[in-house]
Amino acid sequence: MYDLAIIGGGPAGVSAAINAGILNKSFIWFSSGESSKKVERAELIKNYPALPDITGKDLANAFKNHTKSLGIEPVNEIITGVYPLGGNFLLLAGNKEFEAKSVILCLGVETQKPVDGEERLLGRGVSYCATCDGFLYKGKKIAVYCTDRRFESEIEFLCSVADKAFVTPLYKNSEIKADNAEIILKTPVKFVGEERLTAVDYGNKQVEVDGVFILKSAFSPTTLVHGLKVEDGHVLVNRKMETNIKGIFAAGDCTGRPYQYIKAAGEGNVAAHSAIEYLSTL
Ligand SMILES: Cc1cc2nc3c(=O)[nH]c(=O)nc-3n(C[C@H](O)[C@H](O)[C@H](O)COP(=O)(O)OP(=O)(O)OC[C@H]3O[C@@H](n4cnc5c(N)ncnc54)[C@H](O)[C@@H]3O)c2cc1C
Secondary structure (H helix, E strand, O other), X not given: OEEEEEEOOOHHHHHHHHHHHHOOOOEEEEOOOOOOHHHHOOOOEXXXXXXXXXXXXXXXXHHHHHHHHXXXXXEOOOOOEEEEEOOEEEEEEOOEEEEEEEEEEOOOOOOOOOOEOOOOOEOOOEEOOHHHHHHHHOOOEEXXXXXXXXXXXXXXXXXXXXXXXXXXXXOOOOOOOOOOEEEOOOOOOEEEOOOOOOEEEOOOOEEEOOEEEEEOOOOOHHHHOOOOOEEOOEEOOOOXXXXXXXXXXXXXXXXXXXXXXXXXXXXXXXXXXXXXXXXHOO
């Protein structure tokens, strides 16, 4: 059991992790990938104090060197769910489980909106985890919808289990090796079904399937944490970065505009301090 779990490897997560580390808390820090693509991809950053005209790559390296110097390394896992558990929180990363007394969400903003029916049919034919749920679809028909090349081995695993797979890779130059995969280059518009998923609607056609796998590296905050209050897609927080759920804090782009590195880092700092204050009351 950790005191604190930090989810997200952008400036907000980096800052929360640095502060939790300095304040000597037992914490675990999750990041999908080594660092935030939104940091790495910036050509030239002109508004980060003390680092004028720094490239995104250099800023990402500076973040990495800073955390490394404190002995802090992110765990490369994508958290697929956060659930209250007797006053603490259970975090799922596929079929791995972690427990923490408090959580800081530093998720960034998801550009990909959830598909109509995604949240309603989650666990009833809609899955985020190939390794946990893949075997349920042995010999069946599935659809796979994937936003990131890094999941290609998981797509191939799912194809090896299923009888037939309709695969939508939402990235360029996919190299999926599976004879039973039919590529559909259209984003699903709706997951169809009442009690369970029965079909995927691609706008111009519907295919009947037993299950759909969504392989992506970021989730909307409400998909991740049920009952979290949001406004215009952003997590509602107060000045202490507290959410409506006791013990869960949020920082960075996921709490709202302006989307900026220094705002994310500042909020990560506040969230870490508030989480530590919360822990002292337990
Ligand atoms: C091209 C570009 C240029 C920019 N230039 C500037 C600039 O010059 N100045 C400026 O101030 N801002 C700039 N920005 C904005 C800046 O990138 C963001 O405001 C900042 O990165 C937000 O930090 P964050 O930590 O909130 O989120 P992010 O940087 O988006 O990081 C969130 C991280 O969390 C990970 N994550 C999400 N969900 C999960 C999960 N469930 N499990 C594990 N990990 C998860 C994501 O994969 C991501 O790595 C730019 C953005 C872009 C795209």
